[in-house]
Amino acid sequence: MVLLIPIGFAIFLIYMWIWGPSPTKSCRWRMDRSRDRDGQSFYICPLCGAERFTADGKPPRICALKEP
Numbered sequence: 001m002v003l004l005i006p007i008g009f010a011i012f013l014i015y016m017w018i019w020g021p022s023p024t025k026s027c028r029w030r031m032d033r034s035r036d037r038d039g040q041s042f043y044i045c046p047l048c049g050a051e052r053f054t055a056d057g058k059p060p061r062i063c064a065l066k067e068p
Helices: 004-019
Strands: 041-044 051-054
Touching: none
Parallel strands: none
Antiparallel strands: 041 051
């Protein structure tokens, strides 16, 4: 019975690590294929207005407002 508390806490920490808040939680990146160039994908965030190119074709993982 005493082991259930640490095991439950460990499961909670693993859950928060995997599905917890991400750096782009507030961003909603949308791909705009008409503005792609040189093998890079163009993304725009309608919430903050940020525009980014990515080389891997996936949305940016860091909020543009938090980047320097």
